[in-house]
Amino acid sequence: MRMPSRRQWIWIVAALAVLAVAALMMRPAKMNVQGALVSRGPMRVTIDEDGQTRVRERWVVSAPVTGRLDRLSLEVGDAVEAGQELLRIEPAALDPRMRTEAEATAQAARAALEQARSAELPARTAAANARRETERSRALAAAGALSPRQLELAEQQERDAEAALSAAVARVAQASAELARARAAATGPEGGRAAVVRAPVSGRVIQLLQEQQRVIPAGTPVLELGDPGDLEIVVDLRSEDAVQVSPGTRVLLDDWGGGEEVDAVVKRVEPGGFTKISALGVEEQRVNVIVSLPEAPRRLGDRYRVGVRLVLWQAPDVLRVPAGALFRDATGWGVYVVERGQARRRPITIGHQSADWAEVLQGLAAGDTIILHPSDRLSDGVRVSVALSGS
Numbered sequence: 485m486r487m488p489s490r491r492q493w494i495w496i497v498a499a500l501a502v503l504a505v506a507a508l509m510m511r512p513a514k515m516n517v518q519g520a521l522v523s524r525g526p527m528r529v530t531i532d533e534d535g536q537t538r539v540r541e542r543w544v545v546s547a548p549v550t551g552r553l554d555r556l557s558l559e560v561g562d563a564v565e566a567g568q569e570l571l572r573i574e575p576a577a578l579d580p581r582m583r584t585e586a587e588a589t590a591q592a593a594r595a596a597l598e599q600a601r602s603a604e605l606p607a608r609t610a611a612a613n614a615r616r617e618t619e620r621s622r623a624l625a626a627a628g629a630l631s632p633r634q635l636e637l638a639e640q641q642e643r644d645a646e647a648a649l650s651a652a653v654a655r656v657a658q659a660s661a662e663l664a665r666a667r668a669a670a671t672g673p674e675g676g677r678a679a680v681v682r683a684p685v686s687g688r689v690i691q692l693l694q695e696q697q698r699v700i701p702a703g704t705p706v707l708e709l710g711d712p713g714d715l716e717i718v719v720d721l722r723s724e725d726a727v728q729v730s731p732g733t734r735v736l737l738d739d740w741g742g743g744e745e746v747d748a749v750v751k752r753v754e755p756g757g758f759t760k761i762s763a764l765g766v767e768e769q770r771v772n773v774i775v776s777l778p779e780a781p782r783r784l785g786d787r788y789r790v791g792v793r794l795v796l797w798q799a800p801d802v803l804r805v806p807a808g809a810l811f812r813d814a815t816g817w818g819v820y821v822v823e824r825g826q827a828r829r830r831p832i833t834i835g836h837q838s839a840d841w842a843e844v845l846q847g848l849a850a851g852d853t854i855i856l857h858p859s860d861r862l863s864d865g866v867r868v869s870v871a872l873s874g875s
Contacts, residue, residue, distance in 0.1 A: 539710035614645035726771035739791025
């Protein structure tokens with residue numbers, strides 16, 4: 485068989501080169517994608533919402549009689565002691581209708597005092613039981629039969645019970661003062677003298693509701709007292725989120741204006757919901773969740789906005805993948821893994837999910853490179869050029 489001449493060899497090589505160039509030109513270009521590494525680390529599943537602080541126990545001081553209120557010398561933030569004079573009212577003469585109303589108010593105040601006294605006894609019993617339970621829990625924890633978390637819950641329950649007892653005692657004192665004021669309103673101050681209203685508890689002036697000298701009817705709120713250091717937080721959650729929360733759920737304050745993260749705990753989930761219109765104009769059913777602050781930062785005050793994170797689940801070390809890498813189809817959850825410069829679709833099994841991460845139960849290993857935010861143009865086998873997130 486005759487061998488090709490040199491000239492023919494040149495034409496053969498040139499043709500192959502042209503075919504190779506054409507093949508390279510026809511080959512799809514690499515797709516630029518953003519990637520990340522599958523890693524191990526801590527993970528939390530939280531419900532993030534805004535809440536508002538409030539003084540846990542606030543006392544409204546009202547006018548005991550109809551008359552002219554003297555100008556108040558107090559300002560918001562002033563400290564007051566129990567029994568300290570707060571305001572004076574020059575009484576006005578009562579007509580028969582006003583006297584009947586004042587006598588009815590006195591009867592209601594007497595009933596409120598009896599109710600406050602009846603609630604004080606169970607509060608004392610609950611506080612004593614909580615103290616005994618905490619002592620028992622400390623003994624079990626010292627013996628290794630109780631976890632630190634369970635001991636912490638027992639101590640929190642004791643603090644809540646002691647606070648409830650203090651509140652019950654204060655309510656008795658306030659009811660007694662209200663009864664005295666109601667009686668004064670019904671009978672009028674002796675000798676036509678000014679009615680003096682004294683502080684039912686020690687605390688600070690939280691709000692002034694009446695400041696100017698003027699005539700006000702009996703029962704008009706004048707000011708509010710409370711302890712600004714004794715705060716709790718009210719968070720209104722969507723009802724479908726509220727069912728995942730229970731007393732004892734850990735809460736983190738991480739957006740309140742301070743640099744540090746503050747620990748708190750859910751104290752109570754209110755049993756009734758209410759309707760609220762969202763910022764988007766959607767009608768939602770919401771539920772108030774009351775969060776206890778064992779140690780409130782001094783910089784926080786009454787009616788401050790705070791960002792809270794209610795921790796539903798957490799673990800110190802899990803295999804995790806960024807949530808932005810996930811996609812879902814008829815077969816389940818999946819990601820695109822980069823293998824030898826190509827995107828490969830891989831089904832995975834996930835566990836807990838948060839806004840940033842998903843727990844990987846099966847299908848990936850630490851160190852795998854996955855593609856973030858896969859587009860519709862991405863498919864199995866496509867050549868990719870990966871820029872790792874953070875690089």
